[in-house]
Amino acid sequence: MSPPVPRPRSRAAAVLLAPLLGALPLALTGCEETDAAVAAPAIESSSQLAAAVDTPELSKPAPIDAAIDPETIAALERDGLVAIPGGSFSMGTENPPRLHTDESPVHTVTLSPFWMDATEVTNDQFAEFVAATGYVTAAEKPITREDLEGMVPEDFLAQIPEGGIEPGSICLSPTFDPRMALKIGQDPNLVVAAGVWQMQNGADWRHPEGPDSDLEGKGDHPVVHVSWNDAVAYAEWAGKTLPTEAQWEYAARGGHKGREFPWGDELVPTDAEGEEDHRANVYQGRFPFEDAGDDGFEVGTSPVKAYSPNDYGLYAVSGNVWEWCRDWYRADYYQTSPSKNPRGPASSLDPNEPNVPKRIQRGGSFLCSDNYCTGYRVASRMKGDPGTGSFHCGFRCVVEDVEKWKAAPQRTAKAESAEPSVDSNEESSEEPSENG
Ligand SMILES: [Ca+2]
Numbered sequence: 336m337s338p339p340v341p342r343p344r345s346r347a348a349a350v351l352l353a354p355l356l357g358a359l360p361l362a363l364t365g366c367e368e369t370d371a372a373v374a375a376p377a378i379e380s381s382s383q384l385a386a387a388v389d390t391p392e393l394s395k396p397a398p399i400d401a402a403i404d405p406e407t408i409a410a411l412e413r414d415g416l417v418a419i420p421g422g423s424f425s426m427g428t429e430n431p432p433r434l435h436t437d438e439s440p441v442h443t444v445t446l447s448p449f450w451m452d453a454t455e456v457t458n459d460q461f462a463e464f465v466a467a468t469g470y471v472t473a474a475e476k477p478i479t480r481e482d483l484e485g486m487v488p489e490d491f492l493a494q495i496p497e498g499g500i501e502p503g504s505i506c507l508s509p510t511f512d513p514r515m516a517l518k519i520g521q522d523p524n525l526v527v528a529a530g531v532w533q534m535q536n537g538a539d540w541r542h543p544e545g546p547d548s549d550l551e552g553k554g555d556h557p558v559v560h561v562s563w564n565d566a567v568a569y570a571e572w573a574g575k576t577l578p579t580e581a582q583w584e585y586a587a588r589g590g591h592k593g594r595e596f597p598w599g600d601e602l603v604p605t606d607a608e609g610e611e612d613h614r615a616n617v618y619q620g621r622f623p624f625e626d627a628g629d630d631g632f633e634v635g636t637s638p639v640k641a642y643s644p645n646d647y648g649l650y651a652v653s654g655n656v657w658e659w660c661r662d663w664y665r666a667d668y669y670q671t672s673p674s675k676n677p678r679g680p681a682s683s684l685d686p687n688e689p690n691v692p693k694r695i696q697r698g699g700s701f702l703c704s705d706n707y708c709t710g711y712r713v714a715s716r717m718k719g720d721p722g723t724g725s726f727h728c729g730f731r732c733v734v735e736d737v738e739k740w741k742a743a744p745q746r747t748a749k750a751e752s753a754e755p756s757v758d759s760n761e762e763s764s765e766e767p768s769e770n771g
């Protein structure tokens with residue numbers, strides 16, 4: 336299929352140019368869906384599927400702390416990490432929804448133990464990183480001709496001023512076309528044509544809703560408007576990495592086989608009093624028209640620990656914000672994934688947008704509803720251009736190599752600035768507070 340206009344490579348470009356170019360085959364913001372007609376990786380045979388589904392659930396977990404001294408374990412825990420035991424699990428789902436066929440086939444994956452951030456990375460944590468390094472995120476930089484070269488029509492390129500287009504990031508637009516938005520359940524590509532997303536000048540991690548917004552009262556909310564590259568830069572500084580897609584799903588399942596959500600099979604279970612027991616910050620109602628906010632948070636992030644954790648002690652793996660993973664995205668990856676510690680395909684291929692390399696996102700966001708992306712399902716896969724963030728995508732990190740974590744800039748800088756101490760048992764968990 337050849338598109339009528341050049342396809343922007345980045346999410347920013349797609350939204351920026353949407354009014355100019357008409358209906359783009361978009362990608363991007365986390366809540367797009369996959370076109371089953373082109374993306375469906377067929378299950379090769381029913382016996383293959385049966386073999387995968389019959390896999391015994393979690394093997395006996397390998398002890399994660401066997402080779403790690405108690406002081407180090409205590410320090411990892413003070414850093415907000417929880418131990419995820421190694422083991423095997425059934426990845427994916429044998430019964431994916433219509434537009435999510437990239438979640439099959441179910442296949443057995445075995446993982447070594449690792450440590451994972453109990454929460455999404457918060458604004459306070461990201462602020463500490465920026466204060467220590469002076470890092471500037473993608474959303475804070477102008478979009479230049481160079482960024483868009485080869486991706487947009489020449490005459491558009493010529494209109495970009497010398498210094499680039501004013502920095503910004505993707506937010507939800509209050510002025511979408513309701514007629515078109517009504518149909519996004521059948522054709523998710525209409526989400527851009529309907530103007531549901533908009534490039535908001537001045538939106539970045541410090542200004543989640545635009546230049547007039549700030550982080551007051553949001554120190555414990557997840558950082559947003561971070562690209563995959565920004566997330567990797569943070570992880571490097573912290574001596575961590577982004578999780579592989581397999582690590583993310585394994586951890587999110589919390590040791591339970593075949594569940595649709597981290598807590599069970601009902602999106603909103605009923606508690607002992609017969610009341611709705613919301614377990615994640617998602618969207619109640621018909622996206623994008625009206626979020627009833629029954630879960631306590633209406634179209635926006637919540638504190639990272641607003642809901643109870645899963646059985647591995649991980650908060651908000653479902654909902655709140657999408658979480659970047661390390662892997663490239665391929666719709667057909669589950670057909671060829673290695674079984675031991677898979678680290679994703681060597682390159683990306685989204686059949687809907689073969690020219691746009693994409694990284695994995697997982698877990699859904701506060702915008703996920705049952706009429707649209709259902710990204711809060713534990714098997715649900717999403718993908719995005721690694722150069723662009725948005726207002727509903729963040730990340731959390733993992734530690735595979737504890738020695739690398741110990742030697743990370745985040746910790747060595749603190750050690751240098753700390754009082755010399757004969758006894759290192761009392762490693763301070765307090766941050767050097769330069770800007771609160
Ligand atoms: Ca909500």
Ligand SMILES: [Ca+2]
Pocket residue numbers: 455651652653654655656657658698699
């Ligand atoms: Ca999340």
